Amino acid sequence: MPVLEARGVSKTLGTGRAALRVLDGVDLEVQAGEMVAILGRSGSGKSTLLHLLGALDRPDGGTIMLTGRELTRQSARTLARTRLRHIGFVFQAFHLIEELSGLENVLLPARLPGARRGAQRRAYELVERLGLTPISDRRPHELSGGEQQRFAIARALVNDPELVLADEPTGNLDQANGAAVLALLRGLSDRAIVLVTHEPEAAATADRVLHLTDGRLHADRLSTVKALRESA
Amino acid sequence: MLAASLVVADSLGRGFDRAAGAAGLADVIVRFDPEQASLVRQRIEALPDLAGFSLRQELSGVDLDAGQHSSSQASVEVLWPGRRGYAIVAGRDLQLGRPGEIVLERGLADAWGLRLNSLVSLGPLPALRVVGFAEAPDNVSFPLAVPRVYVSRSTAGLQSDPRVNLAQIWLRDPRYLDQVLVQARATSYGLRGLRYITRSGVRVLLDQAAGIVIDLLVALSLIALATAAVMLGASARAEVQRRLAAIGVRRAVGASRGHLALTQALEALLVAAPAATLGVLAGTLATYGPSTRLLTMLNEPPAGAALILPLAGAWLGAIAIPVLAAAWPAWRAAGRNPVALLRGAELSRQRQRQRQRQRQRQRPRQRPRSERSAHQAGLAGLGARLAASRRARLAATTLTLGCSAGFVLLMLALASALTSLETDPGALGKRYQLTALLPPAAAAHVRSIPGVQAVAPRYEEQAADSFALGETVDVIAYPGDHTVFEDPPLVSGRRLHGPGEAEVGAGLADALGLSPGSTLALQLPSGNELRLTVRGVVSSLQHDGRVAYVPAAALLRGDPAAPETLAIRAAPGADLNRIETALGPSAELAAGATARGVPLVQVLRAILRAVAIVDGLVCVYALIQTCALMVQERRRTIAVLRAFGGGPAAVGRLLTGSVLALLLPAALVGILLERLLLGPALGRLAAGYATLPLQAGATSIAAVVVGLAAAGAVAVAWVTRQATRERVVAGLGTG
Numbered sequence: 006m007p008v009l010e011a012r013g014v015s016k017t018l019g020t021g022r023a024a025l026r027v028l029d030g031v032d033l034e035v036q037a038g039e040m041v042a043i044l045g046r047s048g049s050g051k052s053t054l055l056h057l058l059g060a061l062d063r064p065d066g067g068t069i070m071l072t073g074r075e076l077t078r079q080s081a082r083t084l085a086r087t088r089l090r091h092i093g094f095v096f097q098a099f100h101l102i103e104e105l106s107g108l109e110n111v112l113l114p115a116r117l118p119g120a121r122r123g124a125q126r127r128a129y130e131l132v133e134r135l136g137l138t139p140i141s142d143r144r145p146h147e148l149s150g151g152e153q154q155r156f157a158i159a160r161a162l163v164n165d166p167e168l169v170l171a172d173e174p175t176g177n178l179d180q181a182n183g184a185a186v187l188a189l190l191r192g193l194s195d196r197a198i199v200l201v202t203h204e205p206e207a208a209a210t211a212d213r214v215l216h217l218t219d220g221r222l223h224a225d226r227l228s229t230v231k232a233l234r235e236s237a
Numbered sequence: 238m239l240a241a242s243l244v245v246a247d248s249l250g251r252g253f254d255r256a257a258g259a260a261g262l263a264d265v266i267v268r269f270d271p272e273q274a275s276l277v278r279q280r281i282e283a284l285p286d287l288a289g290f291s292l293r294q295e296l297s298g299v300d301l302d303a304g305q306h307s308s309s310q311a312s313v314e315v316l317w318p319g320r321r322g323y324a325i326v327a328g329r330d331l332q333l334g335r336p337g338e339i340v341l342e343r344g345l346a347d348a349w350g351l352r353l354n355s356l357v358s359l360g361p362l363p364a365l366r367v368v369g370f371a372e373a374p375d376n377v378s379f380p381l382a383v384p385r386v387y388v389s390r391s392t393a394g395l396q397s398d399p400r401v402n403l404a405q406i407w408l409r410d411p412r413y414l415d416q417v418l419v420q421a422r423a424t425s426y427g428l429r430g431l432r433y434i435t436r437s438g439v440r441v442l443l444d445q446a447a448g449i450v451i452d453l454l455v456a457l458s459l460i461a462l463a464t465a466a467v468m469l470g471a472s473a474r475a476e477v478q479r480r481l482a483a484i485g486v487r488r489a490v491g492a493s494r495g496h497l498a499l500t501q502a503l504e505a506l507l508v509a510a511p512a513a514t515l516g517v518l519a520g521t522l523a524t525y526g527p528s529t530r531l532l533t534m535l536n537e538p539p540a541g542a543a544l545i546l547p548l549a550g551a552w553l554g555a556i557a558i559p560v561l562a563a564a565w566p567a568w569r570a571a572g573r574n575p576v577a578l579l580r581g582a583e584l585s586r587q588r589q590r591q592r593q594r595q596r597q598r599q600r601p602r603q604r605p606r607s608e609r610s611a612h613q614a615g616l617a618g619l620g621a622r623l624a625a626s627r628r629a630r631l632a633a634t635t636l637t638l639g640c641s642a643g644f645v646l647l648m649l650a651l652a653s654a655l656t657s658l659e660t661d662p663g664a665l666g667k668r669y670q671l672t673a674l675l676p677p678a679a680a681a682h683v684r685s686i687p688g689v690q691a692v693a694p695r696y697e698e699q700a701a702d703s704f705a706l707g708e709t710v711d712v713i714a715y716p717g718d719h720t721v722f723e724d725p726p727l728v729s730g731r732r733l734h735g736p737g738e739a740e741v742g743a744g745l746a747d748a749l750g751l752s753p754g755s756t757l758a759l760q761l762p763s764g765n766e767l768r769l770t771v772r773g774v775v776s777s778l779q780h781d782g783r784v785a786y787v788p789a790a791a792l793l794r795g796d797p798a799a800p801e802t803l804a805i806r807a808a809p810g811a812d813l814n815r816i817e818t819a820l821g822p823s824a825e826l827a828a829g830a831t832a833r834g835v836p837l838v839q840v841l842r843a844i845l846r847a848v849a850i851v852d853g854l855v856c857v858y859a860l861i862q863t864c865a866l867m868v869q870e871r872r873r874t875i876a877v878l879r880a881f882g883g884g885p886a887a888v889g890r891l892l893t894g895s896v897l898a899l900l901l902p903a904a905l906v907g908i909l910l911e912r913l914l915l916g917p918a919l920g921r922l923a924a925g926y927a928t929l930p931l932q933a934g935a936t937s938i939a940a941v942v943v944g945l946a947a948a949g950a951v952a953v954a955w956v957t958r959q960a961t962r963e964r965v966v967a968g969l970g971t972g
Contacts, residue, residue: 061880061965081961082884089882100877100969104622114881116615160881 006073008167008197009035009058014067015220016053027053029220030067035197037167040190042200042211049217051201052172058199059092059170060084072167086119093161095190097173099153101145107156108132108141114163121164131159135189151182158189169198175207183207238851239551240520244540247547248528252537253440256374259538260324262439263405264414266375267421268295268432271400274317281404284420288409291319292401294390301384303357306349311384313359314403315393321371322405323387326538328353328369333389339365340387344378344533346370357386365392375439378536411436418701432762433701434709473505473562477570478630479866484570485578494571501567505560513555517548523851616878616887620894623871624863634863635903641856642907642941647915648845648852649937669695669722670813671805674823683803686819688811691721695804696792700785702749703758703766710745710759711784712767714792714799722804723786729753730773736788739769744782746774757785763796853944860952863899864892868960875960876968889957896949904942908933 016028027050035041045051056062058069060076069076071091079087088094101110111132115124132141135155145153154174161169171190175183187210190198200211208214215222256262269277274292281290294315301311318333327346331338339357346367351357356364365388376382390396408417414435421433477484484497492500521544529539570578624631669691673683677694684692696714715722720732725742730753733740739757751757751771759767769787777784792799805820807813817824868875878887916932933941 056966059880061969085879085882085884087882088880092882094880096969100873100880102619102874102877104626105619109619113619113878117878117881117883117887119882119884164882 007034007070008037008072009033009199010070011058012068014054014057014064014069016050016057016062016064018053027220028057028064031217031220031222033058033199033215033222035168035199037197038195039213040198040200040211042202042208042214043217043222044202044205044208044214045217047203050220051203051217054217055170055172055199055201058168059094060088089114089117089119090121090164091166091168093164093166093169095154095157095161095169095171095174097176099145099150099157099177101153101156101160103145106142106144107137107148107152110145110156111159111163114160124163124165127165128159128163131162132156135159149182150178151185154178154182154186155189158186162193167196169193169196171198171200173202174200175202175204238520238855239555240517240548241524241851242520243547243551244521244524244544245528247544248525248532248540251543252532252535252540253374255540255543256324256372256535256537257436257439260322260372260374261320261407262374262436263291263320263322264408264411264436265406265418265421266322266434266439267404267406268434269402269404271402274399274401277401277404280421281406284406284417286408286410286413286417288407289320290404290406291322292317293403293405294395294398294401295403297383299360301357301359301386303349303351303355308379308384311359311386313393314385314387315390315395316387317390317401320405320407321387322375323371323373324538325369326372328367330369330371331387331389331392334391336389336391337363337365338368338389338392340369340371341367342378342385342536343370343372344380344536345384345386347533348379359386359388362392362394372536372538374536375434376536378534381534432699470558470562473559476505476559477501477563477566478627479869480567481570481578484567485575488571488575488578492571494568497571498564498568502560502564505563506556509556509559513552516555517552521548616883616890617894617897620891620896621898622894623867623874623891624895624898627867627870630863630866631899634859634899635906637859638856638899638903638945639906639910641852641859642904642945643910643915644907645849645852645941645944646907646911646933646937648849649940650911650916650933652845653934653937667722668720668724669804669806671807671816671820672825673803673805673820674825675803675820677801677803680803683805683820686816688807688813688816689805690808690811691806693717693722693804694789694801695722696789696799696801698762698792698796698799700759700761700767703760704749709783712759712761712787712792712799713784714787714789715804716789719786722806725775725777728774728776730771733772733786733788736791737769738772738788740773740775740786741771742777742782742784743774744777745784746771746782748783759785759795761792761796761799763798765795767791767795853948856945857948857951860896860899860948861955864895864952864956865959867895868892868956872963872968873970876963876965876970879961879965880969885957885961888960889953892953892957892960893949896953900945900949904945907941908938 011031011033014028014031014033015026017024017026019025031054033041043051043054053062057064060069060071060079064077067077071087074087076084076087101107102113105113108128111128112125114120115128132138135158137152137155137159140148140152145156148156154177158174169190174186174190178186187207190200191210198211200207202208213224215224217223271294277292278290281287294317296313296315297311298309299311299313301308316331316333321330325340326343328340331340339359341351341357345351351367353367353369355367357367358364371387372378373385376385379385390398406417406421408414418433418435480501484501487497487500525539525544532539672695673679675683680692680694683689693715696712698712700710700712702710713719713723727740728743730740741751741757746752749757751774753772753774755771757767757769757771759769761767767787769785769791775784775786776782805816805824807816875888875891878891883891911933
């Protein structure tokens with residue numbers, strides 16, 4: 006059974022004359038241990054799709070199933086619980102809380118009501134595994150971009166989610182740090198990972214690359230690094 | 238609060254002056270034993286600086302019956318031609334040649350529900366028609382005093398009675414009052430039982446009747462004014478903080494500093510003007526009625542149109558404060574780097590924060606804290622840290638809440654103090670609980686009553702200072718040690734011991750410039766003078782602190798007819814009712830400081846309750862505003878929290894931490910403010926001649942803390958509901 010399954014997902018943003026149908030019947034399946042990259046131009050609806058897959062927003066049409074549960078019919082409270090226990094987010098802007106240290110940012114999901122058992126222990130283990138212990142007491146403004154994103158990745162994994170969603174995780178990083186982050190994501194085994202990016206190099210690390218154009222996902226036939234570079 | 242404070246302060250603080258002006262209160266009122274009017278007229282016409290005078294016959298203990306209400310203690314003023322010394326506030330004045338008419342005090346009419354043209358019977362007279370209501374500020378009205386009515390000689394059937402016992406004297410220049418009084422005493426031969434009272438004496442008399450209630454109310458209002466101003470300023474500043482990003486955008490596109498400040502001021506004006514109008518109306522309506530009832534009891538007119546100007550000032554102030562509080566921070570903010578504003582700066586000085594960050598970076602890297610020590614107090618701890626990160630706002634909001642809490646504590650302390658002043662004679666330093674109208678010879682018999690610990694004759698009468706005849710003094714005397722029965726705290730010097738010594742109240746000491754070693758010279762009603770050496774100054778609420786304790790032997794030498802009662806001190810735990818019953822009808826419980834002011838106290842409590850409720854609502858508003866502002870600024874943080882699965886409970890915990898970071902110091906500030914500043918200030922303002930017990934007790938503190946917690950809970954619930962309605966992606970700024 007796929008971890009994530011989306012069928013006929015559609016979404017319109019804006020109202021009236023400004024309404025824009027950014028997603029128009031999107032189909033997607035992601036298996037456990039698989040990393041799927043979604044490429045698209047700016048404004049193509051990549052982030053919107055990620056938000057729908059991550060239960061941050063509701064589609065106007067279609068269904069989204071996560072580990073066999075349909076997200077589209079869940080209440081707001083249930084969706085929050087689903088995000089807490091089954092989904093981890095990595096954002097382009099990191100979104101670390103300035104008043105908290107790196108470690109405390111990682112611990113944040115572990116302190117939410119309903120967090121999985123052992124989440125706090127996992128948080129400390131993740132910080133150690135990612136080599137962040139020496140800098141765990143620093144505030145975000147004292148960290149480099151790469152360090153911040155590593156803390157963000159640790160935060161996303163604290164509740165041991167089945168699905169990890171990364172929205173342009175290398176967008177604010179230099180090449181070296183970006184590569185390191187991608188390697189980290191690549192190293193997450195047994196999880197379904199959906200990576201949204203506009204960088205072909207980033208997409209090249211994925212098992213499968215899909216293009217989002219005209220509101221629909223298209224498989225990329227030339228899914229080799231060289232072909233992707235040439236097409237970019 | 239501004240309007241409410243002004244109504245109370247203006248009405249009560251200036252009520253007497255308004256009443257005296259409207260009624261044309263005499264400069265001197267003289268009472269004496271009944272005497273021929275021709276003799277009195279002759280004596281008065283010999284006085285210098287005389288502008289006019291009128292005579293009356295004052296009868297007391299008269300039966301007055303108005304159907305459902307009656308009294309056997311009414312005071313009847315039988316008018317002779319001349320100035321009245323009262324103001325007609327409804328109907329018309331008496332026509333002296335027309336019998337069958339009566340004018341009532343307005344307070345009496347209100348208390349008994351009497352209207353114009355009602356019929357009342359007075360003593361043996363046939364029914365009299367009420368033609369007018371009067372306000373005479375020389376005394377308080379029923380029910381604080383006995384009912385008082387005015388009739389003509391023809392109505393009273395006293396046309397042929399040439400006697401009078403009261404004269405009202407008006408002077409051309411009241412500055413020569415003392416000289417006139419000296420002359421009056423010198424030329425008053427033949428007139429017995431002379432008792433003078435001047436305008437200042439009347440004011441003291443009114444204060445005595447109303448206790449210290451009026452002074453406390455006025456002082457409370459002044460403190461409320463200051464608190465209201467702080468709250469308005471903090472609120473407007475918070476609004477500017479919320480708009481900083483918008484200010485940054487406008488600066489980025491070229492708006493000038495002045496334009497931005499003016500825009501902010503105009504926006505604040507658009508909100509402040511209707512809000513101030515509603516607030517002033519509400520405050521006025523809430524307090525005008527109770528204040529008017531108070532004034533009626535004091536025989537003083539309501540402020541009426543005199544309030545328009547101060548209320549207009551309050552309205553302008555209520556607008557000006559937030560407008561200025563918005564314009565000034567906007568002006569300052571507009572002078573900052575627009576990029577900093579767009580990134581979410583705060584109103585506090587940017588340089589300070591930059592230096593702070595520089596110092597943090599330069600600090601040598603510390604060893605990482607242990608993993609366990611980094612485990613801070615969860616979401617609530619995060620909320621507290623978010624609140625603390627905006628130090629200026631935290632301080633302003635804490636101060637606002639602290640002032641509110643302190644103010645409520647003050648009101649609760651005031652209510653408790655009033656209760657004890659009303660019912661506990663110990664508040665006056667009295668250690669006796671009963672008095673009895675019995676001669677000194679009965680003391681031995683009274684002492685034998687079970688439960689009686691001590692008995693002594695007590696003498697009390699009003700005298701005047703020989704050098705300032707307008708200053709009345711309550712002279713109290715005991716044979717032996719008076720501290721057994723009255724023990725007001727000693728402020729300076731020592732207790733009197735010898736026959737030629739006295740203790741004076743701090744109010745009298747201040748008025749006459751007395752200190753231990755000074756000479757106290759008193760003109761007794763007998764016409765003799767009593768001279769004593771002041772040995773001590775005491776803190777006393779009685780008679781505004783214008784009191785002198787003297788040896789009984791000295792007083793009786795000067796005035797053998799000094800009024801006497803027996804002061805009775807009960808043993809601890811004794812049954813006062815049994816003692817009172819054993820003493821019979823001559824016994825009376827010792828009065829508290831507010832004495833006949835009990836109805837005033839009840840009205841005051843009503844005002845205090847109303848103001849406390851308003852204050853509580855202000856606290857809730859301040860907390861909601863602070864939480865909403867924090868949610869607005871930390872929109873992304875809250876969105877991240879929700880993105881990772883935090884529901885309303887999690888957001889609620891976060892806001893609870895923020896609210897606690899405000900409430901805990903605010904409660905502390907409020908308690909300290911009341912204990913160290915507001916209570917003592919109010920006590921000094923109200924009764925600078927005595928120490929007032931105005932410290933909130935543990936119960937009041939607990940009540941205020943619970944109230945703050947409740948306000949915080951309401952604020953958290955409200956803002957959490959609003960915050961969790963927004964789409965998560967909108968908060969992340971990506972949707």
